[in-house]
Amino acid sequence: MLKFDTEKGKLVSLTSTNLVDESLLERYDLQAAIIKSWEEFCAELGLGELYYVDSEVIPHASCRDSIDILALDWEGAPVVIELKRSKNKLQLLQALSYAAMITTWTQEDYISRISGKPGADDVKYLLESLDEMPDPRIVLVAEDYDPEVILTADFLHNRDIDVTAVSIQLVKHNSDLLMSINRRYPLAGLEETYTARGVSMRKQSSSVNEETTWEDVINSSKITWLRNLVEGLQTRGFGDGNAKCRFFGAKRNTAIGNMTTVCIRSDNVLIHVYGQTPEIEAFLKSKLDMPLEPWGRTGDRRSGWGFRIRTSEELNRLFTVLDGN
DSSP, X not given: OEEEETTTTEEEEOEEEOTTTTTOOIIIIIIHHHHHTHHHHHHHHTSOOEEEEEEEEOOSTTOOSOEEEEEEETTSOEEEEEEOSSOOTTHHHHHHHHHHHGGGOOHHHHHHHHTTSTTHHXXXXXXXXXXXXXXXXXXXXXXXXOHHHHXXXXXXXXXXXXXXXXXXXXXXXXXXXXEEEEEEESOTTGGGGSOOTHHHHXXXXXXXXXXXXXXXXXXXXXXXXXXXXXXXXXXXXXOSOBTTTTEEOOOSSBTTBSOEEEEEOSSOEEEEEEOOOHHHHHHHHHHHOOOOEEEESTTSXXXXXXXXXXXXXHHHHHHHHHTTO
């Protein structure tokens, strides 16, 4: 890594180092730092919003080992995060076995684990809307990877098993250690030939119990303006949505982007706009004046910007923009 010395107008090499040389351990140093800096870590991963569930999680009664970090994504899919110093040929196999074991978990297992943690109410509201848990995702974090690991990740990824591998690099700058996180798999552009994981979830949601109505959702929600949201989306061509999953699907060519999805949470509504580019970010900020958060893998086709509606005033602002005003 190079430092740009703007005063001298030249590039300066920084000293590369690693976790072993710095006497940093997987669990007591790297894992602990990630948990204490969860939002910053997730932003670097580029996978969108992740809810932290727990660390050192025993995935099954038959297993003595533990998942380094367990999380949930914004669609309710479990995310198994496996950390390694240096590299380890068995890292992906280990994560796969953990992912297989937690398919026996129920929504209640996750809800009890996340109780008292940030986002617990949102997670409870989200998981209670699912008939069954989505397939787990796997995130590998290591300083380097053997070719076998990346090739196997590609094999699994192309068979709808979601695997992400990121590498961490350390450099010294005076008394500080600087860390960069870079995606090793999938590379930008590979998603164009991969059927996005969300497709299976959309298919799954079409077979849910249709006895749940929007009236049921509105009456049980803490959001006082939810009826205005539901009726407003329906009259603006978003379809009937899925009351059981508290979800409205994608709609093309809206005034805020090519496609949007609307996910109703416990006390807010999360809206996703497809296309994670600086131009779209600037456009949304100019139109909505709301904080934006990235979702999906930065640079991939299935990624974009998200924002939350928390008040009736923000809802009215959204509808005004959607109506072209």
